Amino acid sequence: MAHEHKLEIFRGLLKFKSNTQKIWGVLAFLTLVTAIEVGLGIAKPELFTKNYFLGMKLLNWIFIILTLVKAYYIAWDFMHLRDEKSALRRAIVWTPIFLVSYLIFILLFEADYIYNVFKDGFLSWNF
């Protein structure tokens, strides 16, 4: 049960003195990210809602990226993946990422096709 904790986050930019301190630091960071998300969700700046990237609003991209950032810190510091061997970490992280990326690609592509059928396919559904 040897447990050494790696106490650095942000690629070594921030180093904590103890594991407890690191936990509080990560909480502060996660709270900040959530606050930014909610703030953006309420303010909805036009810069992010009017511009699109790959067919999705910039605002939604920001939300998704911030979510992945939060997920990273929950998994790495709360579930202490940071302290696990890299083989275990990779097995846990890359398996779902690979499978889910495939699922997202195939289902959203199909959904977009159905959307176009509803729209242009001589089919009335809004009556």
Added chain:
Amino acid sequence: MDSTVTTGAEDNVWGGGNRPLGASYGKLMMWFFIVSDALTFSGFLVSYGFSRFKFIETWPIADEVFTHVPFFHGNYPMYYVAFMTFILIMSSVTMVLAVDAGHRMMKNRVIWYMFLTIIGGAIFVGSQAWEWATFIKGDFGALETKGGRILQFVNAETGERAALADFSKTLPEERVKHEGSNGIWYQKEGYKTSYSLNEVVEGFKASPNILIRTETINEEGEKTLLTRQESLAKLKDAKLVVEGANLIRNEYGSRLFADFFFFITGFHGFHVFSGVVINVIIFFNVILGTYERRGHYEMVEKVGLYWHFVDLVWVFVFTFFYLV
């Protein structure tokens, strides 16, 4: 067997006792479960995305659906869900602190941190129940058309949403709810709205300041508002009154939105609930000194992993249901 030379286990790769991943059996099994459960949740969330992309132009806007905060009146989009998210992250923090105290064999600290974690989980489940109740009860009420689309009402003067009660007439109609006892069981009515379709339609015709809002999202990212003439024409398509949401009808818009809401947040809430139950069991074990006698608190770490996973899933549910 005598010919088998057994030297030290450290040289013998296949002799057992190796721990290539440096984690105990129990922890690995917990990770197996978490990865498979993560894939289940991904399946749910991606199928939500599928339905949403199918109806991308008519999907309900979450800010307009979840606008309530307990004990407060008014329009507060998202604040309560943000609070729930914070509660869950906070209970995750107390869980890590419990695990950390466990590593240092500090029994009393583990007990306190586990206790706070359980309280956080209970607050979250309670909030979710409240959120469900509010969603089921409904807000303003709406009409459903022949094609199953939803027509909502807006006050033209204020630009605010108008509730059915604001303009509907009360007509001298006899309307008795059909009970199963008065007929064949499968003819029983599910629920009865506070106004009949006729009362809403007559009320609408008599109040010129009310307009219809359709499900279609316009260029500005808002629901399309019809003019008075268009509204009166559209009103002819209306088939029934909808108040609140259930698995069949949904006053907020697309029915699939309500179905996925119940299904995904329900499944997540079930995870939180079982997490609380497991935490309570471990909590009592800690109090009884089970892990003190065992010499390590790895069990706290294992339930901790599950608890963080529940938090992790919520982060995604929060984004895809409430933010995006």
